[in-house]
Amino acid sequence: MGGLxxxxxxxxxxxxxxxxxxxxxGATPAPRRYELTGQILAVHAAERQxxxxxxxxxxxxxxxxxxxxxxxxxxxxxxAPGELVRxxxxxxxxxxxxxxxxxxxxxxxxxPSTANLAEGIVQVGDAAPDAALIDQTDRxxxxxxxxxxxxxxxFIYTQCPLPNFCPLMDQNFSTIQRAVAEDAAxxxxxxxxxxxxxxxxxxxxxLALHAARRRADxxxxxxxxxxxxxxxxxxxxxxxxxxxxxPTSAEITHNLRTFLIGADGRVARIYxxxxxxxxxxxxxxxxxxxxx
Numbered sequence: 309m310g311g312l313x314x315x316x317x318x319x320x321x322x323x324x325x326x327x328x329x330x331x332x333x334g335a336t337p338a339p340r341r342y343e344l345t346g347q348i349l350a351v352h353a354a355e356r357q358x359x360x361x362x363x364x365x366x367x368x369x370x371x372x373x374x375x376x377x378x379x380x381x382x383x384x385x386x387x388a389p390g391e392l393v394r395x396x397x398x399x400x401x402x403x404x405x406x407x408x409x410x411x412x413x414x415x416x417x418x419x420p421s422t423a424n425l426a427e428g429i430v431q432v433g434d435a436a437p438d439a440a441l442i443d444q445t446d447r448x449x450x451x452x453x454x455x456x457x458x459x460x461x462x463f464i465y466t467q468c469p470l471p472n473f474c475p476l477m478d479q480n481f482s483t484i485q486r487a488v489a490e491d492a493a494x495x496x497x498x499x500x501x502x503x504x505x506x507x508x509x510x511x512x513x514x515l516a517l518h519a520a521r522r523r524a525d526x527x528x529x530x531x532x533x534x535x536x537x538x539x540x541x542x543x544x545x546x547x548x549x550x551x552x553x554x555p556t557s558a559e560i561t562h563n564l565r566t567f568l569i570g571a572d573g574r575v576a577r578i579y580x581x582x583x584x585x586x587x588x589x590x591x592x593x594x595x596x597x598x599x600x
Contacts, residue, residue, distance in 0.1 A: 383409050439534065516531075549562060566578075
């Protein structure tokens, strides 16, 4: 698991070429549409996403398992794990969205348990669960250490090939870190925590390099990992669904969940998916610090 698989490399290269072609001459790119066939492994209604194990998409990408945004949300009605589908993938500026889905059959899931979210997912108002983790300096940390300060928590893995997934979460946190440093009302009162759910690859040393590349201020932004069982349980309690196909693959299919946790250690806001903005989160943070 030392690097991206050939499939991931081919996929990233394909996206890069597509993005270059679409932005040539400054013209607004027209969406490109591709037909895919596959099996639904998980339905993420809150995030308006489907996890699909799909066959090769001619002239675009090889077969793999991925989580796709779906629009309109009504396309999720009646969808279920195990369903065989034919779908239309619309791609613009390296972002893929499923815009049509047709039911073509049913089949047993390869491993139904891998697509299920953990029971007891935290909701707004619930206490954030604790866990024994390890930060990018190889120091053991308990998540409860962050109680007493406003904390933004998100989940990523450093090998994620989709620019609008984990890299976007990093970019958003970088923007928030800069804004917090420039805002006297927020400075010293907000912490950022990024948890990797790929501990086999994302060791403390890898996370330290990742943090340095993103100019993370260690006093504000912490990267965490841990043993696989602990990470899976911790992420699952926050509603993060993880799937590897096969289990040893470097590619991880996942949804996105980001949390604002109050100084009292309880979940104050949940930002599902990738359509939240740093400005909206900063507005929530400013409201939180104004509360008595």
